[in-house]
Amino acid sequence: MLLKLIFYIAVLLIAVWGYRQYQQPVSRLKVGSPAPDFNLLDTQGQSRALKDWQGQWLALYFYPKDHTPGCTQEACQFRDDISQFTQLGAHVVGISVDTVASHASFANKHGLQFPLLADTDGLVAEKYGVLLDWVVFKAARRVTYLIDPQGRIAQSYTEVDPKHHSAEILRDLQQLSATQPSTKE
DSSP states (O other): OHHHHHHHHHHHHHHHHHHHHHHSOOOOOOTTSBOOOOEEEOTTSOEEEGGGGTTSEEEEEEOSOTTSHHHHHHHHHHHHHHHHHHHTTEEEEEEESSOHHHHHHHHHHHTOOSOEEEOTTOHHHHHTTOEEEOSSOEEEOSEEEEEOTTSBEEEEEOSOOTTTHHHHHHHHHHHHHHHSOOOOO
């Protein structure tokens, strides 16, 4: 009985601490600052780096977990709008702390035609100020950075509604790309 009580108290303390961590403001990168570099594996096990999209617009979105309702809705909205991103000379890339295998399953199940990158140690999420580290569980906050062709942060989105997020980014991308044209290689 005492052991059960100790266990429940420990779970409660971890939950309260985790909730407080979640409620802390996101350490936002400033608009105009260079986007932190990364090198992560995609669903095919191929190494992908920020420089792979140099000279093009990039919607780099962080999400908590594959196969969950909000993350599925957000990914499917990007999937459905991918041709509009392409027309604007932009790419979409998703990052979470899930594994390559989990990302591959998620992408295959929902027909995602853009890269999902595995940040299993959370180091990239930490560089971008979006890591939630709850001791026994790590996740990325639902945050997106729009990165310009020169590799700078053009816009950040910390209040994300998965239902409308893709359209919001497309609207901003149309405005931003009109003032700063892509320098495709």
